[in-house]
Amino acid sequence: MKLTRKQLLVGGAAGAALGAAGIYELVDKLADSPPSDAVAARLPEQHLVDGMRVEKQEGVEVVVPLRHHEVVTARVVAPRGQLLDARASLAAVLAKLDADFSSTPDGLGLTVAWGLPYFQNHVPAAAGVHLPFDRRARKPALFDAVRFPSDPDDTLLEDNDVAFLFRSDNEENIRAAATEIADRMKGALAVTSIRKGFAGQMDGGKGLPKEMATAAGVPGADLIPDGSELFLGFTSTQRNTLGPRRIVNFETLGLVDLGPRSYFHGGTHMHLSHIFEDLEAWYLNQDFRDRVNTAFRPRLPVRPGTQTVPQPPSRASSESDVRRDYDRFGAIGHSSSLQPASRLQQDVRGSDGTLYAKGTAIPQRADFNTLDNPFFWSADPKRDRMGEEPAAGLHFVVFNPTSDDFHRNRLAMDGVMPGGEKLVFAPRAAGQGFNSILRTTHRQNFLVPPRRHRSFPLVELKS
Amino acid sequence: MAALALLASGCSESKSQASPECRDVMTGACAAPTTCPQSWKAGWQRLANRLHTTVYCPTWMPSPIDAKIGGQWDNGISVEKDHSYLVSFLWHEPPSQDVHVNFRGYPGRTKIPRCEDVEVVGGKVRRTTMPCFSDPHGKRRLGGITATMYTVNRGVDQWHILYAWHDHGSLYAVSEHVIKPLTYAKVVSNLDRMVRGLVRVKPAT
Numbered sequence: 001m002k003l004t005r006k007q008l009l010v011g012g013a014a015g016a017a018l019g020a021a022g023i024y025e026l027v028d029k030l031a032d033s034p035p036s037d038a039v040a041a042r043l044p045e046q047h048l049v050d051g052m053r054v055e056k057q058e059g060v061e062v063v064v065p066l067r068h069h070e071v072v073t074a075r076v077v078a079p080r081g082q083l084l085d086a087r088a089s090l091a092a093v094l095a096k097l098d099a100d101f102s103s104t105p106d107g108l109g110l111t112v113a114w115g116l117p118y119f120q121n122h123v124p125a126a127a128g129v130h131l132p133f134d135r136r137a138r139k140p141a142l143f144d145a146v147r148f149p150s151d152p153d154d155t156l157l158e159d160n161d162v163a164f165l166f167r168s169d170n171e172e173n174i175r176a177a178a179t180e181i182a183d184r185m186k187g188a189l190a191v192t193s194i195r196k197g198f199a200g201q202m203d204g205g206k207g208l209p210k211e212m213a214t215a216a217g218v219p220g221a222d223l224i225p226d227g228s229e230l231f232l233g234f235t236s237t238q239r240n241t242l243g244p245r246r247i248v249n250f251e252t253l254g255l256v257d258l259g260p261r262s263y264f265h266g267g268t269h270m271h272l273s274h275i276f277e278d279l280e281a282w283y284l285n286q287d288f289r290d291r292v293n294t295a296f297r298p299r300l301p302v303r304p305g306t307q308t309v310p311q312p313p314s315r316a317s318s319e320s321d322v323r324r325d326y327d328r329f330g331a332i333g334h335s336s337s338l339q340p341a342s343r344l345q346q347d348v349r350g351s352d353g354t355l356y357a358k359g360t361a362i363p364q365r366a367d368f369n370t371l372d373n374p375f376f377w378s379a380d381p382k383r384d385r386m387g388e389e390p391a392a393g394l395h396f397v398v399f400n401p402t403s404d405d406f407h408r409n410r411l412a413m414d415g416v417m418p419g420g421e422k423l424v425f426a427p428r429a430a431g432q433g434f435n436s437i438l439r440t441t442h443r444q445n446f447l448v449p450p451r452r453h454r455s456f457p458l459v460e461l462k463s
Numbered sequence: 464m465a466a467l468a469l470l471a472s473g474c475s476e477s478k479s480q481a482s483p484e485c486r487d488v489m490t491g492a493c494a495a496p497t498t499c500p501q502s503w504k505a506g507w508q509r510l511a512n513r514l515h516t517t518v519y520c521p522t523w524m525p526s527p528i529d530a531k532i533g534g535q536w537d538n539g540i541s542v543e544k545d546h547s548y549l550v551s552f553l554w555h556e557p558p559s560q561d562v563h564v565n566f567r568g569y570p571g572r573t574k575i576p577r578c579e580d581v582e583v584v585g586g587k588v589r590r591t592t593m594p595c596f597s598d599p600h601g602k603r604r605l606g607g608i609t610a611t612m613y614t615v616n617r618g619v620d621q622w623h624i625l626y627a628w629h630d631h632g633s634l635y636a637v638s639e640h641v642i643k644p645l646t647y648a649k650v651v652s653n654l655d656r657m658v659r660g661l662v663r664v665k666p667a668t
Contacts, residue, residue, distance in 0.1 A: 219641075284622050284641060287598040
């Protein structure tokens with residue numbers, strides 16, 4: 001099935017784009033959604049979705065990702081004197097959505113995250129007092145994103161005030177919720193971008209990423225292995241590579257000073273970026289062995305054709321493992337290089353009483369594949385360099401306890417170890433994990449308040 | 464633009480210079496060829512004679528190129544000491560459109576050759592060798608040839624899809640570049656057609 005351009009891209013106003021599915025309508029045509037028997041519940045955290053299915057794939061426990069994803073970013077345009085009204089309006093519509101949809105895969109996962117410009121421009125005094133502080137980094141827990149060594153010079157560092165992350169197995173729920181928020185918040189929020197995508201649920205057949213990419217005519221699509229969860233052919237959501245539920249909360253690992261009233265207790269940090277993936281280069285220049293070396297670790301023994309490669313805590317790489325691979329092979333694997341920064345280096349008793357064992361993953365990834373180029377819709381197509389053709393990519397969404405924690409992870413991917421040692425690579429060198437086939441177009445860091453403060457946080461403390 | 468127009472055409476391209484075996488076919492369907500096209504034969508015969516080995520001559524080539532050694536699209540022949548050979552044909556449209564086909568033969572051996580990779584990491588030069596053709600994607604029966612498709616190839620076959628097969632103790636391969644204006648599917652279809660139409664050219668005694 002080849003799609004027409006009209007089906008691929010929807011132009012015009014944000015409202016029309018929010019109500020349109022474009023190519024992503026195909027997601028539901030290509031896959032059946034299994035029913036969820038999860039019980040609806042309201043957690044204090046916004047970033048958690050209840051009732052996620054866990055299945056065994058190739059003998060490994062995998063968290064089944066949600067099928068549909070959407071991110072809507074916006075600027076606050078409400079006049080200064082009307083922020084409290086805006087807060088009440090958004091709180092009301094969010095409460096209604098909570099009532100309409102369970103926070104489960106067949107309902108709606110909705111996360112509202114706020115960018116540094118919001119705190120600096122709209123609630124600067126209260127932010128100075130209440131924004132969490134990263135004790136380890138000796139920096140605020142939320143700071144501006146940067147271009148990393150392997151990023152192109154033209155990666156855009158964004159300045160949105162707010163981002164809404166919608167996740168569901170039912171696309172209609174996302175469409176209804178996004179439209180409702182946009183309608184209700186007219187005059188208070190101005191949409192800056194809409195980003196859409198999907199993840200495969202490994203439920204047989206060719207798999208959603210391959211079907212979608214092939215339908216869109218994306219170069220390299222035919223070479224995606226049948227049944228893979230993501231374009232790059234490996235399963236990304238195995239249980240051992242995702243942080244346990246509350247590990248990324250500001251308070252859990254003790255990295256963060258929550259300030260005098262612990263206003264953001266139960267909150268976390270979110271990084272959002274868009275990355276183009278060169279599927280042709282991945283599948284035509286790197287054979288399966290190379291792809292394992294690149295995605296995981298050089299010489300990791302893996303049976304040809306494997307998609308779900310076990311990564312238990314006991315096999316997490318240390319800094320010295322990564323250094324050894326670099327010395328021996330001139331290469332570091334993506335997962336391996338990240339693990340000294342992204343896995344606990346010793347047992348930690350969390351503030352929630354849980355004992356998090358050495359080797360446990362910290363970040364909770366919520367990334368999803370996309371055919372946006374780079375966005376589904378942009379208020380500023382020139383600035384965002386909107387392209388006409390669909391393009392293989394990833395909207396990378398990840399929750400970490402702080403901006404610094406995310407930056408440590410991302411720097412490790414470029415060969416900068418948590419201890420500060422730099423493994424020298426040319427930017428996007430073949431030995432530097434995935435970087436040679438990735439091109440990041442946009443980045444921004446956000447703070448995710450707890451559910452009780454998700455609407456215009458700190459506005460009520462302004463006076 | 465003329466070249467692009469040719470590339471956009473379907474089976475009618477069979478009647479172009481790129482496929483002389485179809486010139487007389489009035490139905491539009493090409494008859495299975497049995498001999499190396501007359502205008503291409505001399506070059507392939509010279510190659511077979513020079514190597515004292517059988518080589519494969521194509522009877523169809525993707526438009527706009529042909530397989531005339533020494534012709535307009537000839538991108539060079541190289542012959543190694545072990546008599547392995549590479550015959551290459553290329554159409555290039557700046558900035559980045561190609562139709563590029565390589566024919567290879569490794570007389571007297573069937574093992575996939577190894578290619579050297581050189582990288583500079585942290586100021587050190589690292590040399591490694593790896594199979595020149597890898598990531599096999601199954602076998603295809605095409606005419607009298609059973610070829611294995613390889614999707615990851617090195618050296619001048621990088622970015623190409625390559626079909627390789629054995630014949631009388633020798634390894635042969637044909638590859639085509641996956642690059643605009645061609646898609647992966649079109650390259651596979653081209654390779655199917657090229658390999659199906661290959662004919663042996665034996666050295667003249």
